[in-house]
Amino acid sequence: MTSSKVLGTFVVNGEPHEVAYAPHKTLLEVLREDLGLTGTKHGCELGECGACTVLLDGTPVVSCLVLAQEVEGRAIRTIEGLADGPDLHPLQDLFAELGASQCGYCSAGFMLAASELLERNPDPTRDEIRAAVAGNICRCTGYIKIFEAIELAAARLRGEQGQPTREMLYGS
């Protein structure tokens, strides 16, 4: 079936992209299918799992529930834009160091949600972290390494050492 397409511009990770896309598509679909940015994942496409989280004008949204047409021209950040050039974002470094990313399927969503938290709250408590990622499900890690990674990333972003404790890496 040929569905007629519309032309629009999406500003993804600071770069404008002109895309011809089917007008009923979600932001998730345009990112993955039309822009080839497959780092954004999906686990339900119903707004229930958080795997598709991206930042829209700096705010986390589940991209499976956002109609692409509505966000033309607005600033979209995806996992592909989290690192600064070749250098990983501290969240990415800590997710790697602690094993907060096991299968990794949920990781993009968690890191984008967390990056927004750390923007507005550089020194969050464990409870604030829990609340910030409450819409993101992870079936592998049990969340603990994710909480720890976000705490240590916050420390590094504040200019502190943010080194993992022995317990985090070796158990108690």
Next chain:
Amino acid sequence: MAPETGMPESGGATAGGERAEGRYLHAVDAASLSVIGKPWRKIDARSRVTGQTKYADDLALPRMLACKLLRSSVAHARIKSIDTSAAEALGGVHAVLVGSELPVAFGILPVSQDEHTLCIDKVRFIGDPVAAVAAVDEDTAWEACRLIRVEYEPLDVVTSVFDAARDPHGMDPADRIHDYGREGNLHRCEHLEFGDLDAAFAESDLVREDLCFFEGNTHLPMEEHSTVAFTDPDGKLCVMSSTQTPHYLHRALAKVLAAFVPPHKIRVIACPNGGGFGGKSDPFNHEIAVARLSMKTGRPVKITLTREEVFQTHRGRHPVLMKSRIGVSKDGRIKALEFETHLDGGAYGSYGTASTFYTGALQCVTYKVDNYHFKGARWFTNKAPCGPKRGHGTPQPRFALETQLDKVAVELGIDPATLRSRHLAEAGSLTANWMRIGSMGLGECIERVCAGSGFRERWGRLPLGRGVGLACSSYLSGAGLPIYWNAMPHSGVQLKLDRSGLVTVFCGSTDIGQGSNSILAYIVAEVFGLDPQDLRVVTSDTDLTPVDLGSYSSRVTVMTGNAALQAAERARDLLVPHVAAQLDIPKGRVTFGGGRVFDCEDPERGMTFAEAVGTAEAKIGTIGTTGSYRPPKSPARYKGGGVGPSPSYSYTAAVVEVDVDPETGIYTVPRIWVAHDIGRAINPALVVGQVEGSVYMGLGEAMMEEMSYRGNRFGVHKIPSMLEYKSPTSMEMPEVVTYLVEDPDPNGPFGAKEAGQGPLLPIMPAVANAIYDAVGVRVDEVPVTPEKVFDAMQRKAQGKEARYGPRELPRVEWPEPRRVRTPWQGGTGVEVEREDELARSSQG
């Protein structure tokens, strides 16, 4: 009988020195290791955190079509007709496939080849696929599915084991879900006896009988299953899929598509899995359907399941109804244990035969059990098929046993930790059902969690509403037997050493997030003294990598690890003489470390690893080796003894703390202490991650997760969405204190045992035991929901039995038991009636 240990396969391109003792380096001193035991990043961590890992649905190929399946809307019916003409006529549709085009049956186990790519003459559950469409896009494929007309003739719907057990003799054979199995809808029925139960019960000081029920639940991997199939440029079929078992998928494809393509022209690549937990270890309808559709259309075809379809595809935890009868002495020694399990299998065989045996296999590997009997039945029902989920068939009986031991402890007035630690199964011993135990660190696990939680001081002494509960468990480090009978290795590894200094590791294993690719790199890097990040690991590609049976039964670290160790040591042995000659030193002084190969007595004297490879390559040509692994032969030689044996068993103890509102039964879990006997941690950070993830998943099962079906007649899944299928979020996850206990096992690479499944097992019973400690009621059913706690508390207030749980089991005519004498009765691991026959044949 001499204990048999695992044998490295002989063969491979080059011979390696075979060391009988300490073959897998379990006894090596931790201080001498440079890679093993350190918390390295996973070798693919960068790719996973930057979004570069390509999962199956991330693949897009030119001219790719989208596939959708038309699934049955009724739970049990005969298919009278299928009319696909309107779908075929729809613009954008390239092919429609129906069951009669692929008449060959498949299934993961040779004994239950009961699935078809698409149903041919009947459907067995809501979601059973009936037709497949390949079209230009998903919307068109869905639309085409809607245009397919299927005429059904409804059959009796069976949704519980009680339904299934109704009148097997009187039932109309046409109403049976399958026309194989024992009778009616009874799929399997097993009866095993080890030792003399009647005498043991008579001698016991305390005998209890408890019934309990473990509701089914599902894996809920974040990634929905996805498969892409295409014909590669040289005309061969290639299937890339989110599978944990590419080798078994390859076999299923080869079987079903035999009329179209020979096995060597089928290539299966397992993409990194976005979580599996057992849910991606069967060969699936959708994988075979897209393979055939890609051949029919000459174009790549992709299918990605919706979340609802993932619930229908299922293969998760079996609902199991159980009875456990236990006889103990005054000090808590288990003299007699009798288990009866009824598994609600859902609509197909899947791993169900193995699952049935697993509900009886591991009861004796934690504590000494003097006499043990097991009866297990699996029933077909018209629901999504059950199969292996993390812990495969063992969490349910573990729940029954560990909650029962808690009751025994209360009755005997012994604290539950002491009751257990007094009677631990012994390292190196044989159990009543002939399982060979390796290293055994459960005693230390118990002490660690007790010390951390203050269990002994707090149990029975906390104020109303607060409680602590303890439970223990054990799990296999890989199944001792392959899924189809053969004498070949379970794991193979090939190494290529390049003059650039690069070592490439090839292995058929699949990384499902547990880090199995990294384990290969750590082990090989340890042998060569390299940085694991510098290796290249190529896995899960049936064209390129030697067979590994797959990521299931917690087998990968032990089996691929031992194979990798053997391959690496063989390669090192190839380099050593040439390096020694070059340096003019005895071979025994050649040492690998820090990316160099040098004289241990004069470390300055040496060369880079790359130069060492070049030196050897100049003398003997291209450097490559293989390694392989097959588990030790099991002493359990009776029929049914193939399920349960393993190279080693991991052990776990957990203490769970609960806070229960005595008015409502609503409870929270603030803290969990868990100690896991890992043998030796190849990478402790990954082990901690596996333990925390297992605790999380166990807690979800304990508190909330359940596959439930509407009413009891129609077989409609109540909650096929992530919102309504409750699983713990970041808000529910308690604080977890993890202890790693290291008791190196002689059969594990550097002494390692499994970590991915075992730590899940004690959580459910520990929660139930903690609830009892808090409010004095027993919930003999998983999940332990607040409603059930409330119900039991009300009964208690009314002076009734302070318990929520099942009260009856379905009736079965059990077959005569297979009787096997225990090791201490002088048995030989075979049925009594075969003892003579075997003795004669071994004499003759």
